[in-house]
Amino acid sequence: MASGVEALIRNLLNLAMAVLILIVVDYRFIGNSVHEILGLSAVLMFIVHNVLNRRWYLTLFKGKMNLRRLLNAVVDLLLLAMMMLLIVTAVLISQTIFAAVSLNGDIMAHQLHMMAGYWCFILGSIHLGFHWEMLVGKMCRWLEISCTNCDIMVNRIFSIFIIGYGSYVSFSRHIGSKLLVQHTFSDWAAAPPSFALDYLAIMGCYIGVTYYLMNLFKKYE
Numbered sequence: 001m002a003s004g005v006e007a008l009i010r011n012l013l014n015l016a017m018a019v020l021i022l023i024v025v026d027y028r029f030i031g032n033s034v035h036e037i038l039g040l041s042a043v044l045m046f047i048v049h050n051v052l053n054r055r056w057y058l059t060l061f062k063g064k065m066n067l068r069r070l071l072n073a074v075v076d077l078l079l080l081a082m083m084m085l086l087i088v089t090a091v092l093i094s095q096t097i098f099a100a101v102s103l104n105g106d107i108m109a110h111q112l113h114m115m116a117g118y119w120c121f122i123l124g125s126i127h128l129g130f131h132w133e134m135l136v137g138k139m140c141r142w143l144e145i146s147c148t149n150c151d152i153m154v155n156r157i158f159s160i161f162i163i164g165y166g167s168y169v170s171f172s173r174h175i176g177s178k179l180l181v182q183h184t185f186s187d188w189a190a191a192p193p194s195f196a197l198d199y200l201a202i203m204g205c206y207i208g209v210t211y212y213l214m215n216l217f218k219k220y221e
Helices: 002-026 032-052 069-094 107-130 130-142 149-172 175-179 193-221
Strands: none
Touching: 002 032, 002 107, 002 193, 032 069, 069 107, 069 193, 107 130, 107 175, 107 193, 130 193, 149 175, 149 193
16 A cells, blocks of 8 residues: 555656646746746655655666666766756756855856756656656556557557657757757747647657667667
8 A cells, every 4th residue: 555655656746747847948938936936846856756766776786787777877867967967056046045145147057057957858758768668557557548459559650740749849949959058049939838838749759769769679688
């Protein structure tokens, strides 16, 4: 019973973090104060997520290290490093929560914060891709849904659409430039619904590509 409750908490936490990330990225429309409050909430959820999954750190260098496990470890450690950078720079540029100790005028801190935020967004999506099969399996069992061959085919067609559109949006919104601290302001003209849908597609694209690549590696292993 306790393990079931913990699993439910983990999945609700994952869903809440994913939703918060999509909202927090839209800085211009939610405003600085809401951005900081929701960002701090996401950080606290990230900390709780790591506490609940603390066994991963204890078993990191134990057992057989195949390609899938190696890639998963690299992505997770990079995500942890970028989250630490995100937290530090968030305090340095804070205008609301940590305003008393911030360096709000520091351009470098602003640039690093934006870069770290986008890296966390992409790496977090890849992290979900590594665990997507397990998450979907649990959801199907909880909802008592059985997947038929027709359902699988529809899901694959939908996945191809998401990956294709997400790839297009990644280029049109200059995600690569943001990851390399070559910022653009192309997103500023986008309305909130369009912005949210586009970034949801980008998240889905990285989840889908990671999921299918991991399945391919599994077959060859």
